Amino acid sequence: MAQAAIELIGINKSFGAVRANRDINLEIARGTIHGIVGENGAGKSTLMSILYGFYQADSGEIRVGGQPASIKSPNDAIALGIGMVHQHFMLVDNFTVLENVILGAESDALLKKSIAKARSELERLEREYGLEVDPDAIIEELPVGLQQRVEILKALYRGAEILILDEPTGVLTPAEADHLFRILRQLKEQGKTIVLITHKLREIMAITDTVSVMRQGTMVATRETTKTTVGELAELMVGRRVLLRVEKGEAEAVGVKLAVRNLTVKDSRGVTMVDNVSFDVRAGEIVGIAGVAGNGQSEMLEAISGIRRAVSGSVMLDGKPIDLTGAADPGELRDRGLAHVPEDRHHVGLVLAFEENENSILGYHDDPRYVKGPFLDIDAIRDDARDKISKYDIRPADCRLKTANFSGGNQQKIVLAREMEQDPGVLIVGQPTRGVDVGAIEFIHKRLIAMRDQGKAVLVVSVELDEIRSLSDRILVMFAGRIVGERGPEATEGELGLLMAGVEHREAAE
Amino acid sequence: MSTPYAKLPAWADYGLIPVINLAVAFLVAGFVVLLVGENPFRAAVVLVEGAFGRGQGIAFTLFYATTFIFSGLSVAVAAHCGLFNIGGEGQGYIAGLGIGIVCLAFDSVLPWWLTFPLAIVAAAAMGALWALIPAYLQARRGSHIVITTIMFNFIAASVMVYALVGFLKPPISMAPQTRTFLEGAQLPKLNWVIELFGAKIRSAPFNVSFLLALAMAFLVWVLIWRTRLGYEMRTYGHSSKAARYAGISETRIIIVAMMISGALAGMMALNPTMGDQHNVALEFVSGAGFVGIAVALMGRLHPVGIVLAAILFGMLYQGGAELAFEMPAISRDMIVIIQGLVILFAGALEHMFRPYVQALFASLSPRSVGIEAIKGKGA
Ligand SMILES: Nc1ncnc2c1ncn2[C@@H]1O[C@H](COP(=O)(O)OP(=O)(O)OP(=O)(O)O)[C@@H](O)[C@H]1O
Ligand SMILES: [Mg+2]
Numbered sequence: 076m077a078q079a080a081i082e083l084i085g086i087n088k089s090f091g092a093v094r095a096n097r098d099i100n101l102e103i104a105r106g107t108i109h110g111i112v113g114e115n116g117a118g119k120s121t122l123m124s125i126l127y128g129f130y131q132a133d134s135g136e137i138r139v140g141g142q143p144a145s146i147k148s149p150n151d152a153i154a155l156g157i158g159m160v161h162q163h164f165m166l167v168d169n170f171t172v173l174e175n176v177i178l179g180a181e182s183d184a185l186l187k188k189s190i191a192k193a194r195s196e197l198e199r200l201e202r203e204y205g206l207e208v209d210p211d212a213i214i215e216e217l218p219v220g221l222q223q224r225v226e227i228l229k230a231l232y233r234g235a236e237i238l239i240l241d242e243p244t245g246v247l248t249p250a251e252a253d254h255l256f257r258i259l260r261q262l263k264e265q266g267k268t269i270v271l272i273t274h275k276l277r278e279i280m281a282i283t284d285t286v287s288v289m290r291q292g293t294m295v296a297t298r299e300t301t302k303t304t305v306g307e308l309a310e311l312m313v314g315r316r317v318l319l320r321v322e323k324g325e326a327e328a329v330g331v332k333l334a335v336r337n338l339t340v341k342d343s344r345g346v347t348m349v350d351n352v353s354f355d356v357r358a359g360e361i362v363g364i365a366g367v368a369g370n371g372q373s374e375m376l377e378a379i380s381g382i383r384r385a386v387s388g389s390v391m392l393d394g395k396p397i398d399l400t401g402a403a404d405p406g407e408l409r410d411r412g413l414a415h416v417p418e419d420r421h422h423v424g425l426v427l428a429f430e431e432n433e434n435s436i437l438g439y440h441d442d443p444r445y446v447k448g449p450f451l452d453i454d455a456i457r458d459d460a461r462d463k464i465s466k467y468d469i470r471p472a473d474c475r476l477k478t479a480n481f482s483g484g485n486q487q488k489i490v491l492a493r494e495m496e497q498d499p500g501v502l503i504v505g506q507p508t509r510g511v512d513v514g515a516i517e518f519i520h521k522r523l524i525a526m527r528d529q530g531k532a533v534l535v536v537s538v539e540l541d542e543i544r545s546l547s548d549r550i551l552v553m554f555a556g557r558i559v560g561e562r563g564p565e566a567t568e569g570e571l572g573l574l575m576a577g578v579e580h581r582e583a584a585e
Numbered sequence: 586m587s588t589p590y591a592k593l594p595a596w597a598d599y600g601l602i603p604v605i606n607l608a609v610a611f612l613v614a615g616f617v618v619l620l621v622g623e624n625p626f627r628a629a630v631v632l633v634e635g636a637f638g639r640g641q642g643i644a645f646t647l648f649y650a651t652t653f654i655f656s657g658l659s660v661a662v663a664a665h666c667g668l669f670n671i672g673g674e675g676q677g678y679i680a681g682l683g684i685g686i687v688c689l690a691f692d693s694v695l696p697w698w699l700t701f702p703l704a705i706v707a708a709a710a711m712g713a714l715w716a717l718i719p720a721y722l723q724a725r726r727g728s729h730i731v732i733t734t735i736m737f738n739f740i741a742a743s744v745m746v747y748a749l750v751g752f753l754k755p756p757i758s759m760a761p762q763t764r765t766f767l768e769g770a771q772l773p774k775l776n777w778v779i780e781l782f783g784a785k786i787r788s789a790p791f792n793v794s795f796l797l798a799l800a801m802a803f804l805v806w807v808l809i810w811r812t813r814l815g816y817e818m819r820t821y822g823h824s825s826k827a828a829r830y831a832g833i834s835e836t837r838i839i840i841v842a843m844m845i846s847g848a849l850a851g852m853m854a855l856n857p858t859m860g861d862q863h864n865v866a867l868e869f870v871s872g873a874g875f876v877g878i879a880v881a882l883m884g885r886l887h888p889v890g891i892v893l894a895a896i897l898f899g900m901l902y903q904g905g906a907e908l909a910f911e912m913p914a915i916s917r918d919m920i921v922i923i924q925g926l927v928i929l930f931a932g933a934l935e936h937m938f939r940p941y942v943q944a945l946f947a948s949l950s951p952r953s954v955g956i957e958a959i960k961g962k963g964a
Contacts, residue, residue: 147944380830381832382829382830404832404834405829405830405831405832406831406832406833407832409832415830417830419826422824422826422827423824423826423827423829423830424827424830425827426819426820426823426824426827427823428823429819429820429823433816436816437820437827437830437831438830438831438832440813440816440817440831441813446813449812449813449814450807450811450812450813451811451812451813451816453811
């Protein structure tokens with residue numbers, strides 16, 4: 076086996092009572108792609124944060140290239156050739172690509188000189204690794220896939236030999252993910268070492284050389300990828316057999332519960348994102364919206380839930396119309412029984428600085444169960460939060476913990492628990508399992524189907540085609556702001572893929 | 586990745602760091618004292634003794650602190666809603682108008698305990714009104730509240746000059762101030778409370794508005810952490826997107842938070858007018874509104890912290906006055922420098938020593954840096 080690029084020996088890390096990493100041993104060979112999988116809260120991000128110098132281990136040793144290393148800050152890590160692409164990008168939105176790349180690594184006192192130098196270096200990197208991005212583009216105008224490329228370029232520009240990617244594909248479309256993997260393979264060929272954290276076992280099988288499994292803070296197994304299976308990995312992660320596709324019976328759809336009519340939405344620049352869309356969701360069915368990210372699904376969800384003002388359109392909830400163009404108010408829609416799990420849980424669905432129990436009432440903070448007159452009923456709120464924590468197995472089970480300190484997947488569960496437990500008539504969910512582990516996916520899918528079976532109308536938007544196909548009773552495909560087709564759950568991936576690419580649509584238009 | 590750096594235990598967060606900041610502020614101030622050729626240790630002794638040494642000093646310290654509690658709370662309430670209200674000065678000043686009118690109208694007919702509630706309402710209403718306009722402009726027109734509240738400080742100053750040389754002034758008087766209030770608008774002193782502990786007080790303006798300040802501190806705590814309104818304010822303060830999602834009206838929450846903030850700023854005018862001078866005079870707020878910003882920052886936007894920080898600033902005011910008197914080389918302006926240093930280190934550079942303390946804690950006892958810290962937070 077090749078020489079180890081990184082060795083972690085006996086790493087321990089606790090946050091108060093939570094032992095996020097215990098006695099972790101891990102060796103990553105130079106020039107390989109090493110996957111790390113594990114349940115939400117297993118300690119993957121913590122381990123990588125220790126390697127990158129964000130946290131200090133309580134005990135243990137790190138060796139880089141065979142030499143013991145003391146990594147006290149990200150600067151130390153960068154000096155040792157370790158780069159990280161974060162789960163949440165760390166870019167300055169209104170800077171150009173070039174400015175972001177050199178930020179913090181300016182070489183001269185005069186910015187102009189650094190920029191000229193950086194530009195040629197950046198162009199070299201882009202050529203070498205097939206990472207094309209316009210150096211002068213403004214970050215906020217780039218799709219997420221390209222923003223991520225900028226993150227990778229940033230690390231390479233700083234001389235990274237070892238690249239850590241924490242759930243890089245969570246926000247990417249399948250095509251963008253494919254492109255990322257091509258880039259990663261190329262990097263590997265050039266001798267770089269890559270550590271990849273992901274919840275998508277398919278990706279592990281497709282791209283890694285070796286894979287390690289973490290569970291509740293410990294490293295439970297390391298396998299050569301060719302010698303393991305998705306089933307085995309899932310079982311190692313969760314400690315039991317996992318249903319990768321949840322069983323469900325026939326839908327018994329009855330009357331229309333949610334009717335969207337003539338919805339048109341423009342974004343802040345005036346570009347039409349949703350173009351005169353109408354559809355129904357009946358009680359007792361799950362309707363899935365498939366589509367490549369950026370085809371108007373996000374804007375549509377925001378408009379239906381009242382967060383974003385529509386240019387035209389309305390929703391009928393239980394036959395009562397609500398205009399979405401005027402002062403549509405998310406509170407009013409919620410009162411009428413429409414619950415919404417937003418795509419962007421970090422900025423929209425949660426207040427990260429709040430305690431967990433405070434987030435478990437966000438949007439329902441006027442509900443008589445949680446208030447006494449103008450006051451919050453703190454005891455009721457906390458009891459209720461504890462209930463949800465145990466029902467949804469949110470870890471750690473501490474309703475006073477700051478929400479930012481929960482792992483990504485557990486944050487998602489906090490939002491899901493809040494919205495599902497309100498017993499809404501209509502549930503709309505954006506990216507229900509983004510960043511969530513296989514065990515939790517099974518759990519969430521089961522709950523969504525249970526809601527359906529109780530006669531709720533469920534609308535799911537996801538960029539995961541697998542998820543849409545296994546959940547939906549009807550699939551609507553969105554392309555360029557329009558619904559371009561409707562299929563049953565038996566539709567093949569290829570068929571949906573063509574619709575999502577707008578192929579049939581274009582032909583029909585001609 | 587959530588937070589790059591772990592949390593400190595509560596006692597370090599709320600105790601150790603402020604103490605370090607203060608120590609450094611006094612160290613630098615000590616050098617300044619040394620520069621003008623005085624002994625910094627003696628100066629420190631004079632300062633502390635002036636503020637706390639005798640009953641007289643304590644009473645003055647608490648008198649100054651009273652005003653700062655109001656102005657600190659005012660800044661904190663707005664800050665919890667993500668708004669930077671630096672118009673406390675003007676909101677407090679304009680409240681003098683309300684107080685003046687109420688006191689002049691009723692001081693001859695009502696006892697103080699009836700005039701006082703009326704004056705509280707008038708002061709709060711004027712302060713709230715003065716904050717309403719910038720709030721409305723922010724909520725509806727997007728005019729930045731920092732700019733508009735500053736502008737309103739100037740407008741308040743002009744309005745007060747107009748009122749004090751005009752209708753508020755007795756016709757025969759030359760001074761731009763109201764006539765002296767009669768007993769019906771003079772707040773009773775609280776000096777006897779300090780005297781209970783055996784201290785002697787000749788005369789000091791420490792009065793019942795201190796109790797009002799403490800009551801307001803408690804009410805602000807209730808408001809922020811125990812009411813629906815406070816929850817909505819904090820949600821908006823952390824994330825306007827989350828607030829929109831939760832169905833919280835942006836316009837309403839900005840206006841309500843600013844009006845409460847303005848009302849608190851308005852109440853700070855009660856202490857110097859009804860409690861001390863027994864009139865409304867030009868410039869009676871004299872910067873207390875701005876001190877409130879430092880008090881709120883230093884008190885970490887928590888009412889308990891604000892009361893403590895207000896007492897600290899009260900001490901600087903009172904001890905500083907004593908110092909200027911005792912040590913001629915140290916002028917009034919020097920005192921302002923020292924106060925400025927405290928504001929600089931305790932307020933503006935609040936986070937300067939935090940990373941070092943965190944690194945120290947992490948290396949001493951990594952276990953202590955974690956969840957307990959968050960649990961211990963007094964919310
Ligand atoms: N700063 C912190 N303070 C307290 N607890 C923390 C902190 N950071 C992480 N934790 C806890 O440590 C455990 C491991 O978290 P980590 O983020 O490493 O999980 P993860 O494996 O990356 O999960 P996910 O797949 O959901 O991202 C969790 O229980 C989490 O709540
Ligand atoms: Mg993680």
